[in-house]
Amino acid sequence: MTLHDLYLLSPELSLASLGMVVIILDMVLRRKGVLAAVSVVGLLAPLAFSISLWGDLSGEPDGQMVGIFNTLVVDKFSLFFKFLVMGIVALVVMSSVEYVSRLRQFQGEYYGLMLFSASGMMLLAATTDLISTYVALELTTLPLVALAAFLRDSRSTEAGIKFLLLSAMSSAVLLYGMTLTYGFTGTTQLVEIFERLGASLDATVPFGSHALFLGVIMIVAGFGFKIAAVPFQMWVPDVYEGAPTPITAYLSVASKAAGFAIILRVFYIGFGEISLDWAALFAVLSAVSMTVGNLVAIAQKNIKRMLAYSTIAHAGFLMVGVASIAARVPVGETTLGPSGVLFYLVAYAVTNLAAFFAIIAISNRTGSDMISSFAGMGRRAPFLAIILAFAIVSLLGIPPTAGFMGKLYMFSAAMKSDLAWLVVVGVVNSAISAYYYLKVIRVMYMVDPEGEEKIHVAYAPQAALYITALGILALGIFPGPLMTVAEKAVAVLFR
Amino acid sequence: MLPLDIAFWVMAAVGVATALAVVMEKDIFRAALFLVVSFLVVAGIFVLLNAEFLAMVQVLVYVGAISILIIFAIMLTRNAHEGNPFNSFQLPALVLSTMMLAAIAFVAVNTEWHDWDQLGLQVLPGDSGEVFSATEQGIKNVFGNTTQVIARLLMRDFVLPMEAASVVLLAAVIGALALVRENEGEA
Numbered sequence: 001m002t003l004h005d006l007y008l009l010s011p012e013l014s015l016a017s018l019g020m021v022v023i024i025l026d027m028v029l030r031r032k033g034v035l036a037a038v039s040v041v042g043l044l045a046p047l048a049f050s051i052s053l054w055g056d057l058s059g060e061p062d063g064q065m066v067g068i069f070n071t072l073v074v075d076k077f078s079l080f081f082k083f084l085v086m087g088i089v090a091l092v093v094m095s096s097v098e099y100v101s102r103l104r105q106f107q108g109e110y111y112g113l114m115l116f117s118a119s120g121m122m123l124l125a126a127t128t129d130l131i132s133t134y135v136a137l138e139l140t141t142l143p144l145v146a147l148a149a150f151l152r153d154s155r156s157t158e159a160g161i162k163f164l165l166l167s168a169m170s171s172a173v174l175l176y177g178m179t180l181t182y183g184f185t186g187t188t189q190l191v192e193i194f195e196r197l198g199a200s201l202d203a204t205v206p207f208g209s210h211a212l213f214l215g216v217i218m219i220v221a222g223f224g225f226k227i228a229a230v231p232f233q234m235w236v237p238d239v240y241e242g243a244p245t246p247i248t249a250y251l252s253v254a255s256k257a258a259g260f261a262i263i264l265r266v267f268y269i270g271f272g273e274i275s276l277d278w279a280a281l282f283a284v285l286s287a288v289s290m291t292v293g294n295l296v297a298i299a300q301k302n303i304k305r306m307l308a309y310s311t312i313a314h315a316g317f318l319m320v321g322v323a324s325i326a327a328r329v330p331v332g333e334t335t336l337g338p339s340g341v342l343f344y345l346v347a348y349a350v351t352n353l354a355a356f357f358a359i360i361a362i363s364n365r366t367g368s369d370m371i372s373s374f375a376g377m378g379r380r381a382p383f384l385a386i387i388l389a390f391a392i393v394s395l396l397g398i399p400p401t402a403g404f405m406g407k408l409y410m411f412s413a414a415m416k417s418d419l420a421w422l423v424v425v426g427v428v429n430s431a432i433s434a435y436y437y438l439k440v441i442r443v444m445y446m447v448d449p450e451g452e453e454k455i456h457v458a459y460a461p462q463a464a465l466y467i468t469a470l471g472i473l474a475l476g477i478f479p480g481p482l483m484t485v486a487e488k489a490v491a492v493l494f495r
Numbered sequence: 496m497l498p499l500d501i502a503f504w505v506m507a508a509v510g511v512a513t514a515l516a517v518v519m520e521k522d523i524f525r526a527a528l529f530l531v532v533s534f535l536v537v538a539g540i541f542v543l544l545n546a547e548f549l550a551m552v553q554v555l556v557y558v559g560a561i562s563i564l565i566i567f568a569i570m571l572t573r574n575a576h577e578g579n580p581f582n583s584f585q586l587p588a589l590v591l592s593t594m595m596l597a598a599i600a601f602v603a604v605n606t607e608w609h610d611w612d613q614l615g616l617q618v619l620p621g622d623s624g625e626v627f628s629a630t631e632q633g634i635k636n637v638f639g640n641t642t643q644v645i646a647r648l649l650m651r652d653f654v655l656p657m658e659a660a661s662v663v664l665l666a667a668v669i670g671a672l673a674l675v676r677e678n679e680g681e682a
Contacts, residue, residue, distance in 0.1 A: 009655075016662055023669065071655040109673040116666040123659060135656040139663045146670025160674070184606065200609050211606040214598060 008067040008074045010049040011082050012119045012126070018042040019115035026108020036100070036460065039093045039111045043086050046122075050082045064492055070189055071129040080342060080489040081125035081261045088254045088349055089118045094464040095357045096246040098364055098457075103150075110150060113143035114250065121258035125265070130178045130188040133262055134171070137226065140258055141167050144251055148243040159242025166235040167225065174222020180215030181270075190270035197273045207277045216271060216278055220285070223266075226259035229315045230289040240308035245363065248304060249356030252311045253349040260318055260345060264338050267322070268493040275325045283323035283422055289316030290429040298436045303359055304369050306436060307352070310395060313433060314352075318344055320410045320426060324417035335490050336416060340409035342486035343479065347394070347402035350471035355391035357465050358384045361457045371440060376449020384455060385444045387469045394472045396437045397430050402475035409483070503543055510536040524569055531562045548641040 006013070022039055026032070053074050057063060064075035093111060100107050120139030127133045145167065149160020182188055185196045201208030207216055224232040240248045267278055293313030300306035321344060324337030359369070361384050366373045377385040394401035407430065411423045457465070475482060513533040520526040534557040541550035649657050 020665075068655045069652045071653065105676055106673045109669055113666060113670055113673070116662065116669075119662070120659075127655075129653075129656075131653055132656040132659065135659045135663065139659055139666065142663055143666045143670060146666075146674060149674055152674065180602070183608065186609065196609075200607075202607065209606055210602045211608070214602045 005067040005072075007049075008053070008065055008072055011046040011053070012123045014045040014049060015043075015086075015115055015119040015122060018045065019112040019119065022115065023108045023112040026106075026112075032101070032107045033097070035108055035111055036093050036097050039115060040090050043090050046082070047086055050079055050086070054079050062495070066128070070191075071132045072123075072126055073128045074126060075492040076485075076489040077261075077265070077492050078122075078126035080485065081257060082122045084257055084346060084349065085118050085121045085125075085254055088250065088257070088353065089114060091353055091357075091464045091468060092246050092250045092254075094460040095249070095353075095360055097460045099244060099246050099360060106150075110147065113147050114247075117141075117143040117147075117250075118254065121254055121261075124258045125261035127262070128190050128265070128269075130182070130190070130266075133266070134175060134178065137174070137262070138171065140255060141171075141226070144247070144255065147247045148239055148251075150244055150247070151242075155242035156244070157242075159239040162235050163239045170222050170225035170232065173218050174225075177215045177218025177220075177222060180211045180218065184209060184211040184215065190266060193270040194272050197271070201273060208274050212271075212274065216274070217281070219266065220278070220281060223259055223263050224285065227256050227263070227315045227318070228312050229285050229319065230292045230312060233289070233293070233312045233315075236312055237305050237308040240311070241302060241304045241369070245304065245356060245360045245369075248307075249353055249360070252307070252356070253345075253352050256311070256315065256318075257345045257349065260322070260341055263322060264341065264490070264493060268325075268338065279323045279325040282319045283419060286316045286319035286323055287422060287425045289313065289319065290425060291316075294429050294432045294436075297433070300436070301371055302369050303371050303374065303440065306371065306440075307355065307359075310433065310437075311352070313429065314348055314395075316429070317407065317410055317426060318348070320414050320419070320422055323422065324410075324413040324419060335487050335494060336409070336413040338490040338493055339483065339486040340406075340413045342489055343409050343475075343483055344406035346482060346486075347406035347472075347475050350468045350475065351391050351394040351401070351403050354387055354465065354468035354472060355395065357461060357468060358388035358391065361461055361465070362388075362455060365453075365455045371443055372447075373450070374440065374443050375447040376444070377455075378445040380449050380451070380453065381455035384457065384465070387465055389441045389444065390469060390472060392437045392440055394476070396434055400473070400476040402472045402479075405476055405479040409479075499543060503540070506536045506539045506543070510540070524566070527562065527565050527569055530565065531558055534558045534562065546641050548645055 018039065021042065022035055025038060026035055029035070053065075054076070057065065057074070057076060057079075064073050066073050092114065096110070100110055103110065117140055120136050120141075120143070124133065124136040124140055127136055145160055145164045148163050149157050178188070181193065184200075185193045187193055187196065197208065197212075205213065207213040221232055225235075228236045240252070243251065267275070271278060290313050293309045293311070293316060297306050297309035297313065300309060318341055321337045321341035324340070362374065362377060362381060363369050374388075377388075390401070394403035397403045397407040399405075407426070411426060414420075414423045414426070510533055513529045513536065516529040517526045517533060520529060534553065538550040538553040538558065541547075541553055
């Protein structure tokens with residue numbers, strides 16, 4: 001370890017330290033409102049380090065800096081996800097202020113665990129070695145398990161226990177897959193795995209070898225759990241319903257982003273030689289996730305459960321981009337699949353956060369998560385209702401929103417990769433999703449309210465709502481700049 | 496048959512039998528005791544693989560610490576005498592685990608495993624001996640002194656995940672403390 005290694009790791013280090021600072025401040029300070037402010041302002045440290053690292057990259061010939069015995073890499077891909085995770089954390093902390101003030105104790109732990117989890121996500125996007133990947137994954141998940149059970153009522157405890165057991169199970173499956181890969185290649189380094197696979201594959205067997213066949217399927221299952229893809233989605237509805245709503249929002253966007261970061265890195269770099277095989281696997285999972293998520297969402301009466309199934313469907317849309325691999329693309333446009341995934345992740349993050357923030361603000365007052373309790377919100381809370389409606393329009397994928405541009409990039413990547421059938425499945429699913437998404441808008445505007453009391457929102461959550469709503473609109477009208485950055489970020493996957 | 500082979504098969508059989516007993520045993524306390532035996536047998540298999548350090552850690556951590564923790568947890572649980580609840584998933588679980596076993600056995604037998612030299616590790620200097628094939632030499636170097644190699648791997652090559660694991664533990668401790676807090680009549 002040299003000083004330079006520490007510099008490469010500085011965003012993660014400063015973020016984890018920030019978590020500890022917040023927890024210690026909680027013990028010292030009497031006014032707990034400061035904690036949220038410290039968490040948001042403190043993010044400037046990892047942000048500054050990340051910007052500085054991004055600047056340093058321009059001096060590197062191959063666009064990356066490798067450190068700590070080849071277990072950590074700083075490139076535009078990992079920095080892209082660092083910025084995304086920091087943005088999500090800042091917004092979720094801002095929206096939590098009112099929610100958390102109900103807890104008399106352990107507010108510092110609430111923010112601290114969120115920051116620990118975020119440092120795990122940042123590390124996850126920057127690992128180039130399977131062992132580090134696994135530890136980063138646990139660092140991402142374990143704090144979230146504690147946060148899911150944070151309310152300690154029966155729903156929340158059930159969410160925590162289910163999340164803990166199923167994530168332990170998925171970790172076991174993932175580790176089994178990794179050991180099979182290690183057994184076959186003799187290394188845990190993604191770049192070396194790629195090199196050794198090139199020399200040792202048997203073209204007559206799917207995935208080039210029986211061990212890899214089973215290993216890759218198990219790795220997909222392990223990561224599939226994190227991104228909530230069918231058939232590894234059993235935990236999603238219960239955890240989303242039981243967890244504190246800001247944590248549900250965080251879980252739905254941040255852990256999905258981190259999951260896709262590591263999927264793209266492991267499969268595009270480590271298993272690049274057998275991309276045709278795993279791309280077919282992802283295409284099938286994508287179609288199944290979209291269909292199951294959307295069909296089950298129709299029957300939901302609780303808005304958090306409905307969004308849980310919608311999350312599963314969106315994991316399906318995102319996997320369209322993973323399946324649109326370079327090997328299937330004739331010429332040019334090779335980066336459209338993965339860069340589309342990056343764009344979609346940002347678009348989905350602002351959209352889903354806007355929806356959840358509006359729901360948090362409304363159900364803080366009504367005390368209910370049922371869709372029927374949103375009746376008449378168009379009159380009781382016009383500002384919240386319009387943002388929620390706008391977020392839903394974006395989830396549905398209607399212009400001029402971020403969600404529309406995301407789906408557009410995703411489907412055009414699939415068309416260029418000769419996956420027309422997947423595009424058809426996606427479009428049909430978008431139509432199905434209109435049914436349950438628009439139901440919420442109808443309840444808000446066409447049904448008479450239960451009470452007349454207006455709903456007011458504190459400043460911090462209001463600011464978070466404005467930022468996300470602006471994000472939806474900006475990405476819907478000017479997608480170009482973000483797409484350019486996304487294309488630069490995925491360049492490291494194609495070498 | 497070599498004595499080592501006999502030792503392996505005895506331990507393998509005991510290991511599988513006790514592992515099955517852990518799952519099938521209705522009395523949860525006896526299941527925990529079978530788990531101790533199963534951990535011990537795994538330690539024995541590590542010894543056969545020349546991984547003495549790992550075997551020692553297995554005994555210290557799993558047999559020593561984790562088993563005691565599990566037994567304590569059982570003794571402190573009020574409804575422990577009700578035992579392992581039997582449920583309707585027994586048959587599907589059996590089918591699934593048999594399929595899994597078949598898949599792994601098939602893969603283990605049919606894969607052309609490659610002998611990667613030195614198991615991907617650098618050869619340690621100062622360990623000379625008879626000349627074997629490169630792979631055997633690598634294995635000999637690695638397992639000739641496992642403690643040294645593990646120390647090197649943990650504190651040098653994989654220092655990042657090791658340090659990250661300490662943050663995981665910190666987060667787990669903080670999370671656990673926050674979850675066992677006293678109820679103070681929150682709104």
